[in-house]
Every structure is written in structure tokens, then in C-alpha cells.
Amino acid sequence: MGLLTNLVDHLKAIGTGLKYLIPRRLTLMYPEYVEKLPEGYRGYLRYDNEKCIHCSLCARICPANAIKMYRGGDKKLRPGINYTRCIFCGFCADICPTGALEYTTIQDIAYEKLEDQVYPPEKFAKGVPQPVYPEKPIFIIAKVDEERGLKYDRV
Amino acid sequence: MYDLINYLWETGLNLLFSPEIFEPLVFPGLIAAFSLLIVVIWLERKIAAIIQMRYGPYYISRHTEGALQLVADLLRFLFSEVIIPKSVDKIAYVLAPIILFAFTFLPIVVIPVSKDFAAIDHEYSLLIALALMTLYSSFLLIVSWASNNKFSFIGGLREGFLSLSYEIPLIISALSAAVLFDSFNLIEIVEKQAAMGWGIFYNPLAAIVFLVVIIYSTSRYPYEIAEAESEIVIGPFTEYTGILFGLGMGISYIKLYSMSLLYAVLFLGGWEPVVWPLNLHPVLPGIILFIKAFIIVAFSVFLRAVYPRYRIDQALRIAWWKLFTLAFLSLLFSYGIKIIEVMG
Ligand code: SF4
Ligand code: SF4
Numbered sequence: 001m002g003l004l005t006n007l008v009d010h011l012k013a014i015g016t017g018l019k020y021l022i023p024r025r026l027t028l029m030y031p032e033y034v035e036k037l038p039e040g041y042r043g044y045l046r047y048d049n050e051k052c053i054h055c056s057l058c059a060r061i062c063p064a065n066a067i068k069m070y071r072g073g074d075k076k077l078r079p080g081i082n083y084t085r086c087i088f089c090g091f092c093a094d095i096c097p098t099g100a101l102e103y104t105t106i107q108d109i110a111y112e113k114l115e116d117q118v119y120p121p122e123k124f125a126k127g128v129p130q131p132v133y134p135e136k137p138i139f140i141i142a143k144v145d146e147e148r149g150l151k152y153d154r155v
Numbered sequence: 156m157y158d159l160i161n162y163l164w165e166t167g168l169n170l171l172f173s174p175e176i177f178e179p180l181v182f183p184g185l186i187a188a189f190s191l192l193i194v195v196i197w198l199e200r201k202i203a204a205i206i207q208m209r210y211g212p213y214y215i216s217r218h219t220e221g222a223l224q225l226v227a228d229l230l231r232f233l234f235s236e237v238i239i240p241k242s243v244d245k246i247a248y249v250l251a252p253i254i255l256f257a258f259t260f261l262p263i264v265v266i267p268v269s270k271d272f273a274a275i276d277h278e279y280s281l282l283i284a285l286a287l288m289t290l291y292s293s294f295l296l297i298v299s300w301a302s303n304n305k306f307s308f309i310g311g312l313r314e315g316f317l318s319l320s321y322e323i324p325l326i327i328s329a330l331s332a333a334v335l336f337d338s339f340n341l342i343e344i345v346e347k348q349a350a351m352g353w354g355i356f357y358n359p360l361a362a363i364v365f366l367v368v369i370i371y372s373t374s375r376y377p378y379e380i381a382e383a384e385s386e387i388v389i390g391p392f393t394e395y396t397g398i399l400f401g402l403g404m405g406i407s408y409i410k411l412y413s414m415s416l417l418y419a420v421l422f423l424g425g426w427e428p429v430v431w432p433l434n435l436h437p438v439l440p441g442i443i444l445f446i447k448a449f450i451i452v453a454f455s456v457f458l459r460a461v462y463p464r465y466r467i468d469q470a471l472r473i474a475w476w477k478l479f480t481l482a483f484l485s486l487l488f489s490y491g492i493k494i495i496e497v498m499g
Pocket of ligand 1: 064067081085087088089091092093
């Protein structure tokens, strides 16, 4: 008897496998297809030198110690960031009283050297690095689907 | 002069198409097996990827969904350095995988392609094929012993345990087909099936046991125990590099192929039915045999995405309790059918 239920279980397992043989891929072909991220995504940080009031709150709140205050020629403190440490929690942008730090939706940047990921204030103020794609990617948005879990739509 | 060239050409062609050369070399031997190897390993990765909602091999040839991946892998194996560690038994280390690969091929030679096309048409060809198949594990043990590595050794030990347990059900379930068709000759077995119907319908028990043993003995999931990547690296082939490792990777697939051919002959009616364009040349019915074997191979590699791995004690228990008993029952079943036939 046990043998028979065993056999039925095996057949069920194989049936489940067969059911999934129809391709319904969840992964993305990344450099060809790139996901457009929603507003409020915590990606790379944008720093506005004009708005900064040199309060150092961002460096204090940072849980990963990624922000370091540099003293400039005018004796004022300005934040620089080390992206090898940053965990993209967004605390610094949240605490910044003037909105000098903001998060962007950019996340896919590759570096050749570790040192390139350290941004002193001057470099930090120059703007957010832009991702480089081998060819023009197709942008898609991910949507939650009742049946599948995730679905991708073209922008 | 012209006559001589003509003569040489004709005898050469005849020699190539004689079963003794054609079978081991072209079909179903070396060339067919290699093409199958390339397709099947790609298929295995692709099926697993699709079931797990991934892409699998893709970038090597985008338009064919990465079908050339294995060609690329093979080239890489060919050109990467073969490192022979200091602590190994050198002669055994180098020779064992090569001999193992050759011996894994041997059973294919015994398997007939059609009624009039067999390299070895022997009264006991089924027994010859079975005997040649059992050489596999002894050479795998040599491979694992020669490597002088604990993972290889554990892998070899596991293979030893497993081979002791699967060989008896394998042979008994094959013999119950022989009992059923009253012959040890593979050609005769297929001829009988053409007259009576496929063996799988007469003795489904033996067919199931044989199928499980195929999966069991060729390290397919859920019995991928001797090579268990997540536990003992790659078992007996841990110390191997370059083309020797490539051989090691291919061996279980070649064994799978030869056993599937035997399965198709014993239980799926071999090269029958021989319909119109296939009766033009004695080698053509082999296409049907190949398709049947390919379906078995594809099913076996598909299981990778369905099952996790058994522990060795679970696998041994399955072999000694279930497969062993079922194999004996299938033998009795065959005798029962024979008795009914004689009485009726
Ligand atoms: S995002 Fe978080 S970890 Fe990164 S710099 Fe801001 S506070 Fe630090
Ligand atoms: S918290 Fe904002 S304003 Fe204060 S130092 Fe940091 S960036 Fe400047």
C-alpha cells in the first residue's frame, strides 16, 4: 500500500515538473532589458553643495559610516561618500534638514577600481554617476501579478 | 589505374557501411553519442532553468537559445591545462578515465540497429551488453582511488555501495524481459515484440524497475549521490582538470545513452515500427531506436529539476528493499505470463 502512495507521489512530483516546462521566466536579461525603478527608490545619492548648511547630521546618522565630513578651504565641513560602505538605507537623505542630499533611482554602476567609489565633496557635488549600457536597453516596469507574482511591462 | 581507385573507393565505402565499423564509429556509436552528449547537457541545463523560471545558457548563441554552449565548454576543456597533482598515482590517474570512457561506449556496440544491421549478432547479446555495463563502476573506483583525495575517495566509496545495490535489480529486470520473449538475443527480442506488442505492456513492473535503475546507476537526480556537488565537490573527478575532467563529465551521459538504447530494445519495441522510408536501408530503422532512447535520456535529465538528492542510506534502502523485491516480482510475473501462454 505504501508503495502505491509512493508511486502516486512520484507521479505528482513529475507532473508538477512537467507543468512548469512552459517558459514563464521571472529573471531579466539585464543589459538588454533594464527595469525602470519607482519614485522613492533608494539608489545613488545626489548632493547639492548650494543647499548644504554643513551641519554634519548625515555623517552622524549613517549606520555604515559611509559619510565622512571634509573640511574645505573655507573651513566649512562638507560630506563625502564612500560607496563601498554605503548600504543605501537613505537615512542621510531623510535627516538632511535642507534636502541637500536626495536619493535617485540609479543603482547599476560598475567601477574598475575600489578607489573610484570614494567621492570627496567636490566629486560628490558634481552629480550622480550614470550607468553605461553596451547597447540601448529596453526599459520595462515590474508589476505585481496575482497569478505569476511578477510581470514586466514595456515602458 | 582508374579501376584501382574505383575498387579502393568501393571497398572503402563498403567497409565503412559494414555494421562492424559503422555501429561503433558512427551510429549509434561515437559520432551519434557525441552529438547526443552536446545536445543533452544543454537540454538538461535549459530544462532546469525553464522550470526554475530562469533563462539558462543563452549568450553563446542567442538565436538558438544557447544551444552551442556545450561546444564552447568542450573547446575550453580541450585548451585548458591538464594538471597532474604530485600525490596521485600517475598512470592510473591518466589512464583510468580514458579507459572508463572507452568501456562506457562498449555496450553500444552490442545493441543492434535493425534486423539486418548489427555489429555483434550473438545468441547471448543481452548478457554481453549487461556484462559490459557492469565494468563502469570498477573503473570509477580506480579513478577515485588514483586521485588520492578525500572527496574522490568518498565519491568512489559511494559509487561502490550504489553499484552493489543496483546491479542485481538491473540484471534481474533485464532477464525478466528475456524470459518474457524467450531469448537472450536482442534482435530476436525486438522481433518478438513486433509480433506480440511492446515489452512495457507485458511486464510494466520490469520496465519501471529498469527505468529507475537507469536513473540510479547513471547518477541522475535523485540518485546523484556519488558526484554530489554540494557535498563532495564532484566525487571521483574532484582532482581532474582540462579534457580529463571533460571526459569525466561526459561518462555518465554516455552510460545513460547506452542504457536507454538497451531499454528501448527491451521494453519499447526497439526499431519497430519500420514504415516506408525507413525500410529502404537496414540502418534507417535505427532512427526510431534513437528517438526512443532520446526520450528516455531527456526524461532522465528532466528529473534534475524535480527531485532533491537522496542520502546514501535512503538510496540503498530503496535499492535493496524496493527495487530488489520488485525485480524479483517482475521475474515471477514474466514466468506467470509464460505459464498462461503455455496453458492457453
Ligand atoms: S544611504 Fe545610509 S549608508 Fe548610505 S550614506 Fe546615507 S546614511 Fe550612510
Ligand atoms: S545633513 Fe544635509 S545639510 Fe547637513 S551636512 Fe549633510 S548634506 Fe549638508
